[in-house]
Amino acid sequence: MKRILILFSIMTFITCSLHAQENSISTGFSFGFQLNQYQKDFGLGLSATSPYFAKDRVAIRMRGNLMYNEHLKDEKITWTPYYNLSLGVVGISAYVAGSIKLYGEGGLIALIPSSDFSDKDFVLGGYGVFGFEFYPGIRGCYFIELGGVGTGATADKIPSNPIYSNGFLISTGIRFHIR
Numbered sequence: 001m002k003r004i005l006i007l008f009s010i011m012t013f014i015t016c017s018l019h020a021q022e023n024s025i026s027t028g029f030s031f032g033f034q035l036n037q038y039q040k041d042f043g044l045g046l047s048a049t050s051p052y053f054a055k056d057r058v059a060i061r062m063r064g065n066l067m068y069n070e071h072l073k074d075e076k077i078t079w080t081p082y083y084n085l086s087l088g089v090v091g092i093s094a095y096v097a098g099s100i101k102l103y104g105e106g107g108l109i110a111l112i113p114s115s116d117f118s119d120k121d122f123v124l125g126g127y128g129v130f131g132f133e134f135y136p137g138i139r140g141c142y143f144i145e146l147g148g149v150g151t152g153a154t155a156d157k158i159p160s161n162p163i164y165s166n167g168f169l170i171s172t173g174i175r176f177h178i179r
Helices: 002-020
Strands: 029-038 041-049 058-073 076-096 100-112 123-134 140-150 167-178
Touching: 029 058, 029 140, 041 076, 041 167, 076 123, 100 140, 123 167
Parallel strands: none
Antiparallel strands: 029 041, 029 167, 041 058, 058 076, 076 100, 100 123, 123 140, 140 167
């Protein structure tokens, strides 16, 4: 009985400690680095997020990515670089235990394709993600985002005109906050 009472006391203390934590998640300006997968195209990039407004629930995020389209060229598989830029609105849905932020994001994406696989100079589309930010420390966080992108982009210089930067999107990386 004594062991059960001690165990119950410890569990109660841990539970109360978790609920008593202050929200240490920053809502100021942040910048970050990410690794991406847009459909089958790999990429890496930089992002900047405005300070949150509307009761610290909404922000504007801008990203720039260097992407690589995998395709056949001269009967060999190659990765041809291209760029994408996005501008979106972030909306926080919840905070969990003072160290996890859940959010949604959606906006416009612009592709700047390579002349090696497309005749187009510019393609405009949209994207949307659900994201999770994990805060192990006060000044930065790790994040994971899952969602979709739709641009209608096709690699028209490649036989069968395959689509690119359409479909499933996953992104992960790190953000640093400036208070």
